[in-house]
Amino acid sequence: MKKKSYLMAFSLLLLSIFAFGCEQKAKTVAVPITIPEGEKDPAVWGRAYPAHYDSYLKNKERRKGYSKYRNDDEDRLSPWPFQFVLFDGWGMGIEYNEPNGHTDMLKDQLKIDATRRKAGGVCLTCKTPYAPELKEKLKVNYFSKPYDEVWKEIPEKHREMGVVCADCHDPKTMDLRINRWTLIEALKAIGKDPDKLTRQELRSLVCAQCHVTYSIPKDRDNKSAGLLFPWRNGKWGNITIEAVIKQIKDENLREWKHKVTDQKMGHIRHPEFELFSSPGSVHWAAGVACADCHMPYERVGKEKISSHRWESPLKKNMKACMQCHNQSPEWLKEQVLNIQDRVNHMFTKAGYSVARAALMIEAAEKNPRSDKAVIKKAKEIYEEAYYRNTWIGAENSMGFHNPPEALRVLGDALDQGRQAEMLAREAILKAGAAPPELDMAKIDAIVAERYKTKDGKTGFKPAVKRKAALLTQK
Ligand code: HEC
Ligand code: HEC
Ligand code: HEC
Ligand code: HEC
Structure with missing residues (x-):
């Protein structure tokens, strides 16, 4: 790889000297380095935009310990133990770590437990810049073929890009x-013309290529048959x-089987764009874009550039916010934490309510005399509650992107969790049995027993439980 890029550098140099020579007679400005269409290697782009490339390379350096709810390399399940119950049967139930940032994300995917890649090549869509070419070339096989086979179609030197x-x-x-293509199709589906986007819209939409929820339709053999944003x-x-x-229900976009309630479920992934752009979002309504908060301007020598180090605004000491707000960084950070603490409170309450429903349904199903129709109804409501709780849990800002909407959705999840639990409880009582005790401590004990860590890497780690603290239990 080194050798090749030196070669590239050399030929580009020759090219620019040559071009420069011709151009010089007219004006004494260097001809800008042209980047060929289809060029993936950021180092090549970096020759034309060295300051941006430097900023981009900083994504490899991880800054830790700035955020309260999102920190690098941390297990993302154990602080909210109820999630083990909700994700039982899904790869994420085994392992769900804090990611490592844009430059290393494909490497991250290669490191994780193989069961999490079993959906196939489709998993690469958000991770490799070659996804569009691979899909063109392999057609439906791109989605369905085993991950490793599709991954090997990426040019060798770019397999970790x-x-x-x-x-x-x-x-x-x-x-x-x-x-x-996924975002282009999704925009068309909501009647938004992808050829008529404003610059400010694009400052969010380039992110919405990946920071959205998606579904993987399955064929009859349960192989992945596509990828869509259910918008x-x-x-x-x-x-x-x-x-x-x-849409998940109408098109049966169910991808996995939840073991505890024994039913097929869809899944919700990181809906940053959807939550941020929904009603309730003060910043979206004010025309603010993802790039405003995650790519603040910074000075590099005489140049002013948009930071290409994508991270939490907390890690840049709220600099992004101060482009518009004149309060102190301390005050701004306090606002973020206040919002996140409240959303976390509701997320935790709702999450336990949904997990309680799952465990109650499980207990009801174990009793052969319980009313199957009532259990079926409980399961239907459970599914609704699960999607809502995960909508906020999988979203990466702990509600900051749209606090009122986050609280509304969690309120519904809490309510539906209770409804499903009540139905399952009723089924058990009518069968003449006693429903299990399922307070928070009891659910934690069940999680610690069922999902205990086997190799120290996967499973429940009681030591990181702290973030599930409720404000009312200080
Ligand atoms: C091609 C897909 C893709 C695009 C486009 C993309 N992201 Fe990401 N982003 C990811 C993935 C995947 C992760 C998680 C990284 C991992 O898995 O290691 C991530 C992580 C992040 C993080 C967290 C980084 C950290 O410190 O852990 C931020 C912040 C972020 N992205 C913001 C943005 C913004 C803002 C945009 C648009 C300007 C954007 N992303 C565009 C895929 C993308
Ligand atoms: C008004 C400012 C603002 C806007 C606009 C905004 N974000 Fe954020 N974002 C934040 C804050 C604040 C956090 C919470 C950071 C934390 O907890 O450390 C966050 C968190 C995140 C994270 C998790 C970061 C991490 O360290 O893991 C990602 C990813 C992300 N945002 C992506 C986006 C995307 C994509 C958009 C546009 C759809 C967007 N953000 C719009 C302020 C913003
Ligand atoms: C995840 C999306 C994303 C990636 C990847 C990305 N950029 Fe950008 N880039 C942006 C956004 C958003 C802007 C702001 C554009 C605007 O305001 O019109 C920007 C702006 C720029 C600008 C214009 C000047 C400025 O700073 O606003 C240059 C030059 C640039 N990027 C170069 C690069 C280079 C070189 C790379 C690769 C090393 C890169 N970008 C990777 C999203 C991205
Ligand atoms: C591009 C401009 C811009 C940026 C960047 C920005 N904001 Fe704002 N923010 C606004 C506007 C506009 C409002 C609407 C209220 C107003 O006019 O003050 C607002 C409102 C708010 C509110 C009040 C929300 C409410 O529900 O009333 C908070 C809190 C806030 N911003 C925090 C932040 C934080 C924290 C950041 C950085 C992570 C940030 N903002 C970045 C423009 C911005």
Whole structure:
């Protein structure tokens, strides 16, 4: 790889000297380095934009300990033990770690437990810049073939390449550009013309290529048959969890089997764009974009550039916020933490309510005399509650992107968790048995017993439980 890029560098140098020589007669400005269409290697782009490339390379350096709810390399299940019950049967139930950032994300995927990649090549869509080419070449096999086989189709030197310049930019003009077909299709589905996007819209939409929820339709053999954003029932600026659930149900986009309630379920992944752009979001309503908060301007020598080190605004000491807000960084951070503490409180309460429903349904199913119709109803409501709780839990800002909407959705999850639990409880009582005790401590004990860590790497780690603390239990 080294050798090849030296060669590239050398030929580019020759090219620019040559071009420069011709151009010099007219004006004494160096001809800009041209980046060929289809060039993935950020180092090549970096020759034209060294300051941006330097900033981009900083994604490899991890800053830890700034956020309260999201920190690098941390287990993301144990602080909220109820999640082990909700994800039982899903790869994430085994392992769900804090990710390592844009430049190393494909490496992260290669490190995880293989069961989490078993959906196939489809998993690469958000991880490799070659996804569009691979899909063109392999057609439906791109989705269904085993992950490793599709991964090996990536040119060898780029097999660990994460997000690159070409994912977001047009190499000729450097304008922002959408590179993934999935988002283009999804925009069309909500009646938004992908060819008529404003610059400010693109400053969010380049992120929405990946920071969204998606579903993987399955064929009859349960092989992955595609990839879509379930937005069809939503609108621009209004893609709610209700709209997403409707499509999951209408099109049966169920991908896995929940062991505890013994039913097929869909799944919700990181809906940053959807939550941020839904009603309730003060910042979206004010025309603020993802890039405003996650790519603040910074000075590099005489140049002013958008930071290409994507991370929590807390790690840059709220610099991004201060482009618009004139309060102190301490005050701004306090606002973020206050919001997150409240959302976490509701997320935890709702989560235990949903887990309690699952365990009650499990107990009801074990009793052969319990009313199957009542259990079926309980399961249906459980499914609804699960999607809602996960909508906020899988979203990466702990509600900051849209606090009122996060609390609304969690309120519904809490209520539905209770409804499902009551139904299952009723089924047990009617069968003449006693429903199990399932307070929070009891659920934690069940989790510690059932999902205990086997190799110290996967499973429940009681030591990191602290983040599940409720505000009312200080
Ligand atoms: C090609 C897919 C893709 C695009 C485009 C993308 N991201 Fe990401 N981003 C990811 C993935 C995947 C992760 C998780 C990293 C991992 O798995 O290691 C991530 C992680 C992050 C993180 C957390 C990094 C950390 O410190 O852990 C932030 C913040 C972020 N992205 C913001 C953005 C913003 C803002 C944009 C748009 C300007 C954007 N992303 C565009 C895929 C993408
Ligand atoms: C008004 C500012 C603002 C806007 C706009 C915004 N975010 Fe955020 N984002 C935040 C804050 C604050 C957090 C919480 C950081 C923390 O907990 O450390 C966050 C967290 C995140 C994280 C998790 C970061 C981490 O360290 O793991 C990701 C990923 C992310 N945002 C992506 C996006 C995307 C994609 C968009 C646009 C759809 C967006 N954000 C819009 C402020 C913003
Ligand atoms: C995840 C998306 C994303 C990736 C990947 C990305 N950029 Fe950007 N880039 C942006 C956004 C958003 C802007 C702001 C554009 C705007 O305001 O119009 C930007 C702006 C720029 C600009 C214009 C000047 C500025 O700072 O605002 C240059 C030059 C640039 N990027 C170069 C690069 C290079 C070189 C790479 C790869 C090393 C890269 N970008 C990777 C999203 C991205
Ligand atoms: C591009 C401009 C911009 C950026 C960047 C920005 N904000 Fe805002 N923010 C606004 C606007 C506009 C409002 C609407 C209320 C107002 O006019 O003050 C707002 C409102 C708020 C509110 C009040 C929300 C409510 O529900 O009333 C908080 C809290 C806030 N911002 C925090 C932050 C934090 C923290 C960051 C950085 C992570 C940030 N903002 C980044 C423009 C911005």
